[in-house]
Amino acid sequence: MSSARQDAIRRLGLSFRQKILLLPGLAAVALLLTLILTISLGSTNEKRLRAIRDGYYPSVQLSRSLQEDLSKLQRQLLDAASARDSDQLAIADSLRQAITTSLERAKANPVARVTSLDSIAKAFDSYYILARRTTHSMIKGEMGEQLAQAQGRMYEQFTAIGAALDAGTKHDVAEIDAAFAAAVSQQKRTRDTVMLIAIGAILALGALAWYAVTSLTAPMAYAVHVADRLAEGDVSVAIEARSDDEIGRLMRSLGRMVEYLRAMAATAGSISRGDVSATVTPRSKHDAFGTAFADMVDSLREMVRISERVAQGDLDVSVDVRGADDAIGRALSGMTQYLREMAAVATQIGEGNVSVKVTPRSRADAFGRSFVAMSQRLIEVTTSLRASAQAISAAASQVAGSAQQLSGGTRDESAAIQTTIAHLERVNTLVSRNAKHGEEMKRIAELGSRSIEESSGAMRETTAMMRDILERIAIMDEIANETNVLSLNALIEAARAGDHGRGFSVVATEVRELAMRSQQAAEGIRALASKSQRVTTKSETLVVGLLESNKQTTEIVQQVSSASIDQAEGIATVNEAMKQVDGVTERNATAAEDLAATAQEMAAQAEALQDLVQFFRVGDDAAQPAALAATGTDG
Amino acid sequence: MRKLFTFAICLAALVGAAPAGAQQYRVIVNAQNTTTTLSKEDLARVYLKKMSTWKNGAAVTVVDQGPKSPVRAVFSMAVLGRDVPTMKNYWQQSLFSGRGVPPLEQPTEAQVVAFVAANPGAIGYVSGDAQLPESVKTVTVTQ
Numbered sequence: 004m005s006s007a008r009q010d011a012i013r014r015l016g017l018s019f020r021q022k023i024l025l026l027p028g029l030a031a032v033a034l035l036l037t038l039i040l041t042i043s044l045g046s047t048n049e050k051r052l053r054a055i056r057d058g059y060y061p062s063v064q065l066s067r068s069l070q071e072d073l074s075k076l077q078r079q080l081l082d083a084a085s086a087r088d089s090d091q092l093a094i095a096d097s098l099r100q101a102i103t104t105s106l107e108r109a110k111a112n113p114v115a116r117v118t119s120l121d122s123i124a125k126a127f128d129s130y131y132i133l134a135r136r137t138t139h140s141m142i143k144g145e146m147g148e149q150l151a152q153a154q155g156r157m158y159e160q161f162t163a164i165g166a167a168l169d170a171g172t173k174h175d176v177a178e179i180d181a182a183f184a185a186a187v188s189q190q191k192r193t194r195d196t197v198m199l200i201a202i203g204a205i206l207a208l209g210a211l212a213w214y215a216v217t218s219l220t221a222p223m224a225y226a227v228h229v230a231d232r233l234a235e236g237d238v239s240v241a242i243e244a245r246s247d248d249e250i251g252r253l254m255r256s257l258g259r260m261v262e263y264l265r266a267m268a269a270t271a272g273s274i275s276r277g278d279v280s281a282t283v284t285p286r287s288k289h290d291a292f293g294t295a296f297a298d299m300v301d302s303l304r305e306m307v308r309i310s311e312r313v314a315q316g317d318l319d320v321s322v323d324v325r326g327a328d329d330a331i332g333r334a335l336s337g338m339t340q341y342l343r344e345m346a347a348v349a350t351q352i353g354e355g356n357v358s359v360k361v362t363p364r365s366r367a368d369a370f371g372r373s374f375v376a377m378s379q380r381l382i383e384v385t386t387s388l389r390a391s392a393q394a395i396s397a398a399a400s401q402v403a404g405s406a407q408q409l410s411g412g413t414r415d416e417s418a419a420i421q422t423t424i425a426h427l428e429r430v431n432t433l434v435s436r437n438a439k440h441g442e443e444m445k446r447i448a449e450l451g452s453r454s455i456e457e458s459s460g461a462m463r464e465t466t467a468m469m470r471d472i473l474e475r476i477a478i479m480d481e482i483a484n485e486t487n488v489l490s491l492n493a494l495i496e497a498a499r500a501g502d503h504g505r506g507f508s509v510v511a512t513e514v515r516e517l518a519m520r521s522q523q524a525a526e527g528i529r530a531l532a533s534k535s536q537r538v539t540t541k542s543e544t545l546v547v548g549l550l551e552s553n554k555q556t557t558e559i560v561q562q563v564s565s566a567s568i569d570q571a572e573g574i575a576t577v578n579e580a581m582k583q584v585d586g587v588t589e590r591n592a593t594a595a596e597d598l599a600a601t602a603q604e605m606a607a608q609a610e611a612l613q614d615l616v617q618f619f620r621v622g623d624d625a626a627q628p629a630a631l632a633a634t635g636t637d638g
Numbered sequence: 639m640r641k642l643f644t645f646a647i648c649l650a651a652l653v654g655a656a657p658a659g660a661q662q663y664r665v666i667v668n669a670q671n672t673t674t675t676l677s678k679e680d681l682a683r684v685y686l687k688k689m690s691t692w693k694n695g696a697a698v699t700v701v702d703q704g705p706k707s708p709v710r711a712v713f714s715m716a717v718l719g720r721d722v723p724t725m726k727n728y729w730q731q732s733l734f735s736g737r738g739v740p741p742l743e744q745p746t747e748a749q750v751v752a753f754v755a756a757n758p759g760a761i762g763y764v765s766g767d768a769q770l771p772e773s774v775k776t777v778t779v780t781q
Binding site: 078148151 | 704705730733734735738739741742744745749
């Protein structure tokens with residue numbers, strides 16, 4: 004079947020019952036139609052045949068007999084005329100009566116045309132009266148125009164009657180022919196119509212049977228396919244009701260079932276993902292699946308509620324074990340029991356009973372094993388803590404003593420440094436003075452330069468002296484450098500080892516020696532300078548033209564002066580460093596004092612620690628609770 | 639002129655009737671009729687009502703003498719070839735079987751002449767010695 008036709012059939016919305024009932028229904032209608040047609044056409048034909056038998060045929064017969072009777076009558080009249088016997092007219096009268104009676108009877112014929120019969124009867128009467136009278140006249144031997152006229156009228160009337168009878172007969176025969184022809188054609192028509200109805204009914208029944216079978220098998224196959232998919236657990240199968248018949252209703256029911264299964268599958272899926280918030284409403288009081296699901300969800304929610312309370316630490320929850328099969332209930336119950344026991348163990352430990360007896364329930368009992376390990380570790384720790392506390396106490400006392408000693412040492416050190424500083428300040432004053440002297444020398448050298456202009460010989464001497472001065476200055480420079488380096492070392496040492504105060508005194512000694520050497524060098528320079536001053540004074544008048552040498556001398560003096568300034572700066576730096584060393588030493592002293600105080604405090608704390616550690620019982624010094632020992636062996 | 643004409647007719651009648659003796663016949667028509675001669679065969683056809691019109695198309699009205707008239711017996715035998723009772727029988731059968739109507743019969747010769755004189759299409763016959771008015775004329779019957 005084409006899809007368009009299927010659509011059209013679907014739109015009809017016939018159920019299978021209707022489709023199947025349609026077959027005998029159509030057959031019955033066809034049969035009934037045939038029957039009605041046959042009966043109605045048959046009865047028409049029968050009416051026609053009956054009309055022929057009861058009407059037209061007797062009418063023709065009557066016509067014939069009337070003509071015969073009429074002939075008889077004429078013969079009789081002729082006989083009477085021929086024999087000139089008026090008595091014979093009586094016979095003619097009786098014949099006339101018979102004819103009149105026949106005509107009267109003919110009116111009873113169903114197809115009789117009464118007016119025609121009446122007119123024939125009237126014409127016959129008129130004719131007979133005329134004929135009888137004429138005959139009578141002829142018997143009497145009358146003649147003349149009157150008779151001739153009567154005879155003429157008689158002839159005409161007789162001819163008219165004959166023609167009327169002939170016309171009637173012709174009409175009847177024509178009617179018979181027509182009725183036969185109609186009957187035959189009707190018969191033919193009936194046969195054709197019945198044949199048409201039969202063929203139509205057979206075709207319609209065939210088509211209907213085909214349609215009923217196909218419209219039953221195709222949706223049935225589809226329904227089987229859908230049911231197979233469902234049987235395989237495929238609830239994603241799409242079900243469309245392709246018709247409004249029983250299969251369509253079946254498909255819709257299947258669709259609702261699939262929808263229900265899908266909803267249940269979705270609920271089960273969300274439960275499997277841990278979501279128990281899904282609400283399951285049983286679809287009816289017979290919905291065993293839905294009711295079981297709802298109960299399961301309720302039960303799971305109860306379990307979740309208990310688990311959440313346990314997760315929040317509330318171990319007072321009561322778990323109802325519903326029966327021997329309630330594995331979840333028993334598991335939850337066991338869990339809460341276990342947690343309660345563990346809580347009891349933790350409480351014991353909290354109370355200081357670190358040697359509480361815990362037996363792990365299985366190899367996998369990490370909690371239990373951890374508790375055991377913790378207990379053991381706590382025992383160890385407590386034991387060693389006690390020892391440590393005692394040791395700390397002893398050590399703290401020692402530290403306190405040492406700190407006091409350190410404090411005293413540092414104070415001595417500080418005094419030494421301050422002495423060093425005082426010396427350095429003195430050196431500084433000397434160096435500064437040296438610098439001033441340098442300046443002075445420079446001025447003198449300038450004066451000398453004017454003398455150089457006067458004496459070049461004296462200048463050479465002055466130059467030699469100046470070389471000595473340069474050597475001395477080089478030594479001073481070296482000393483100054485070493486002093487610098489040492490002072491740097493002293494600084495570094497001071498920074499690194501605040502508690503090693505002795506190093507500083509060594510450095511201080513070195514610095515002091517260097518300072519002395521500097522001083523000596525400065526003395527030498529001063530002597531040389533004064534000698535030079537004298538030589539210069541002596542050379543003033545001698546060397547005039549030694550301008551070039553004098554210039555060099557001036558430069559050297561300038562260098563000396565700047566070196567002295569540098570030296571002074573270096574000494575000032577050393578002095579500053581020593582001041583910092585002194586600050587550090589002072590802070591060390593303060594720290595040493597603080598340390599001593601802290602050490603005393605620590606000793607006191609060590610005493611308190613020893614008291615605290617006494618809280619933990621390690622088994623030898625406290626008895627374990629009996630209940631804990633009993634529960635510890637469970638599971 | 640008329641006397642001469644009458645004479646000639648009488649002569650002719652005498653000549654015609656001479657072989658049959660005194661009972662001769664003469665065929666008469668209305669004076670207005672243009673027919674002058676008629677063969678015996680045509681005459682018989684007229685009297686048997688097998689010829690019903692004149693040559694000009696007018697209807698023929700046949701008049702017979704009474705059954706007992708001697709002229710009729712002569713005429714019947716001479717023209718129709720049958721005697722009067724046979725003819726009478728013939729016409730009765732015709733009349734009652736509806737085949738035809740017998741000719742008009744006039745009881746007397748005078749009535750025959752009077753009818754022919756009164757009807758332009760009429761034809762009749764009279765005895766040879768009968769007196770004829772001017773309103774009728776005789777027709778010569780040829781063999």
